[in-house]
Amino acid sequence: xxxxxxxxxxxxxxxxxxxxxxxxxxxxxxxxxxxxxxxxxxxxxxxxxxxxxxxxxxxxxxxxxxxxxxxxxxxxxxxxxxxxxxxxxxxxxxxxxxxxxxxxxxxxxxxxxxxxxxxxxxxxxxxxxxx
Amino acid sequence: xxxxxxxxxxxxxxxxxxxxxxxxxxxxxxxxxxxxxxxxxxxxxxxxxxxxxxxxxxxxxxxxxxxxxxxxxxxxxxxxxxxxxxxxxxxxxxxxxxxxxxxxxxxxxxxxxxxxxxxxxxxxxxxxxxx
DNA sequence: CTTACTGTACTACCTACATAGTACAGTAAC
DNA sequence: GTTACTGTACTATGTAGGTAGTACAGTAAG
Numbered sequence: 001x002x003x004x005x006x007x008x009x010x011x012x013x014x015x016x017x018x019x020x021x022x023x024x025x026x027x028x029x030x031x032x033x034x035x036x037x038x039x040x041x042x043x044x045x046x047x048x049x050x051x052x053x054x055x056x057x058x059x060x061x062x063x064x065x066x067x068x069x070x071x072x073x074x075x076x077x078x079x080x081x082x083x084x085x086x087x088x089x090x091x092x093x094x095x096x097x098x099x100x101x102x103x104x105x106x107x108x109x110x111x112x113x114x115x116x117x118x119x120x121x122x123x124x125x126x127x128x129x130x131x
Numbered sequence: 132x133x134x135x136x137x138x139x140x141x142x143x144x145x146x147x148x149x150x151x152x153x154x155x156x157x158x159x160x161x162x163x164x165x166x167x168x169x170x171x172x173x174x175x176x177x178x179x180x181x182x183x184x185x186x187x188x189x190x191x192x193x194x195x196x197x198x199x200x201x202x203x204x205x206x207x208x209x210x211x212x213x214x215x216x217x218x219x220x221x222x223x224x225x226x227x228x229x230x231x232x233x234x235x236x237x238x239x240x241x242x243x244x245x246x247x248x249x250x251x252x253x254x255x256x257x258x259x260x261x262x
Numbered sequence: 263c264t265t266a267c268t269g270t271a272c273t274a275c276c277t278a279c280a281t282a283g284t285a286c287a288g289t290a291a292c
Numbered sequence: 293g294t295t296a297c298t299g300t301a302c303t304a305t306g307t308a309g310g311t312a313g314t315a316c317a318g319t320a321a322g
Contacts, residue, residue, distance in 0.1 A: 020236075023238060038297080040299095051282085071298045107158040199268095204269075
């Protein structure tokens with residue numbers, strides 16, 4: 001399980017963990033029944049306090065994504081895949097809405113906004129080869 | 132001068148004010164020499180504490196966008212237009228970078244991401260008529 | 263001169279987030 | 293039984309953002 005924390009992100013650390021676990025479930029990296037890193041292990045990996053990870057895991061439990069096995073750790077719920085698949089796009093959409101609304105309000109033209117989007121996507125998403 | 136605060140934005144209130152003043156200058160709504168709303172007036176308009184507005188205006192002074200006329204108010208610096216024009220796109224780009232990086236990492240396909248962007252842009256930016 | 267505005271600068275308080283440290287009970291391995 | 297892990301639950305502390313209230317000095321209008 002690979003969680004990466006952006007320290008200057010606008011999102012708090014616990015929320016970054018929550019989102020990334022949800023994405024991992026949605027993409028199949030994490031499957032129902034899988035164990036996730038323990039609170040202390042993940043805290044060590046991403047260099048944050050265990051309480052911060054515990055906060056994220058608590059939220060994920062409340063969201064029906066993780067469930068606890070006391071003394072053993074946490075595992076992915078059986079219903080998690082469906083939940084996270086349903087949620088992934090809206091999680092992304094919400095943030096895009098906010099940023100694009102601001103972009104529009106800054107009076108950048110649509111072409112300018114789209115150009116920035118393409119540039120940034122080119123950076124992060126490989127262009128698919130057309131056969 | 133129209134400042135609109137999104138209460139559930141990821142950006143703190145003072146930063147929203149800073150950005151929106153910069154955009155207003157970049158687009159010409161505010162010109163060098165123009166007065167901006169007083170701290171107390173804007174606080175009343177957007178329903179926040181005057182100290183919050185003062186914080187934003189202080190930052191804008193440090194950024195060379197506004198300058199103070201003690202007892203009279205603040206006005207737009209003569210060099211503000213150039214600064215804000217230069218800065219507008221990078222302000223927008225930074226946030227788009229963050230959000231698009233996350234979108235890519237969520238494993239949504241490029242097509243899906245682009246589709247969301249188009250949908251949201253259609254909401255905020257009128258489609259230009261092609262003559 | 264008085265009043266009403268202006269920015270600036272504080273104090274005190276609250277919430278949210280994050281950290282550090284500690285402790286407890288449950289589980290597993292030796 | 294002991295040790296090492298597990299999650300959970302606290303306390304105390306610090307930072308950031310925001311609020312409320314107050315006070316001061318500068319400016320302008322009547």
